Amino acid sequence: MKKPLKSEELDLSIASLAFGGRGVARQDGFVIFVEGAVPGDRVRAVVTHARRSYAEARVRKLLNSSPERVKPRCRHFGVCGGCSWQTLAYDAQLRYKQSQVTECLEHIGGIHGFEVDEPLAAEPLWRYRNKVEFSFSSGENLDLGFHLPGEWRRVVNIQDCLLHSETTNAIRNAVRNFARDTGLAAWEQQSETGFWRHLVLREGMNTGEVMVNIVTGPGAFPDAGNFAARLTADFPRIASLIWSVNTTRASIATGFPFTVLAGRDHIFEEIRGLRLKVAPPSFMQTNTAMAEQLYARALSYANLKENEFVFDLYCGIGSIALLMARSCSEVFGVEIVEDAVRLARENAKANGITNYTFVSGKVRTMLKDIELERRPDAIMLDPPRAGASKKEVQRIIDLGAPRLIYVSCNASTMASNASQLAASGYRLVRVGAVDMFPHTPHIETVSLFERG
Ligand SMILES: C[S@@+](CC[C@H](N)C(=O)[O-])C[C@H]1O[C@@H](n2cnc3c(N)ncnc32)[C@H](O)[C@@H]1O
Helix, strand or coil: CCCCCCCCEEEEEEEEECCCCCEEEEECCEEEEEECCCCCCEEEEEEEEECCCEEEEEEEEEEECCCCECCCCCCCECCECCCHHHHECHHHHHHHHHHHHHHHHHHHCCCCCCEEEEEECCCCCCCCCCEEEEEEEECCCEEEEEECCCCCCCEEECCCCCCCCHHHHHHHHHHHHHHHHHCCCECECCCCECCEEEEEEEECCCCCCEEEEEEECCCCCCCHHHHHHHHHHHCCCEEEEEEEECCCCCCCCCCCCEEEEEECCCEEEEECCEEEEECCCCCCCCCHHHHHHHHHHHHHHHCCCCCCEEEEECCCCCHHHHHHHCCCCEEEEEECCHHHHHHHHHHHHHCCCCCEEEEECCHHHHHHHCCCCCCCCEEEECCCCCCCCHHHHHHHHHHCCCEEEEEECCHHHHHHHHHHHHHCCEEEEEEEEECCCCCCCCCEEEEEEEEC
């Protein structure tokens, strides 16, 4: 087995896609992960990292194009690091996502013998995101866009991102023009100077309402009244214009005190007939159209009965809990973000739902302290990307629910949680992917586990 060397150029045939999205080639029994390649390509690639058991490489030249390769649609492709799968035909994207779910469950989880439902294809394929987050950086000009891959100081100055709507693209460009006119610089982490930090845009895809959240460092917002009046006049769909101040070094955009410059501190979105109030910093699925399908699949796996008592763990603003409340006797939701729990209760009230309890805290501690008169009949869990911790999974197992429905945005952490569930007597009955993130390697799944 000949180990490739760093900076060496290799001619490689790409056989498949790895979890995370890179092409996989084999040379003399050695595995090479190739950035920018799709299965079926023959490429000349330069080795960027040579490890003991595998190497990483980047495409330098396309020698023979795969029949599944398509022309990228986005004008920023190749510079911006996002949407790396837009060179792969959509049906192939879906097929690879489907097989990666099974591979994760079999190889990471050690689980076999489950049913795999057809993946739900994304519709629409472009401009599907209801939330986007941009950063400012100062170069020759003040730029606003996504960070260049591996670069935390510079951003790609985005003009039209095909992940979100034309309206929110135009709003981003208008905010950039205004920020440039002020003459103030972007916040710089090292020197802790400058003003402009981030822009977060949220859009209620079914209501048309837009939230604009401008995040700055400390200092006065220049000409705030005039700016708010102009922006809301030019974009009347802005229902909430807020200014957040991040005085910390942390390069994050949410969770800071904010001032409302125009409109309200929230917007509304509608999902499967539920009207949901959404505010920073609470989570909402970023693809509204596919969230409707995700929830439909989760509810169909849950197959709730009228008299059942159901948990929704990691419940956010209560979207799944409130949908389940319509078909069971009571739901109990747990969520760490206090503001999200407040919204979940408000959302319940506004939708005329009364059979709920939402509590704020960590799943691990809430489940430890809980005293129940009744065991849950089913548990819905939708943890963040890192999955549930081992202790959290153990507490969930200890509740003894006959059915678990696991919604996941990371098939590998879901698979390791599944392995712990299987070791405690839960059988994976079925799993189905829902494509929430076309043109990216991200995979969303719903799984049904039954006890005994
Ligand atoms: C993937 S989101 C799911 C939200 C919700 N199910 C939905 O579809 O809108 C995960 C949620 O888990 C919450 N969270 C993260 N860690 C947590 C923990 N240890 N305990 C409780 N909630 C947690 C996050 O704040 C976030 O709202």
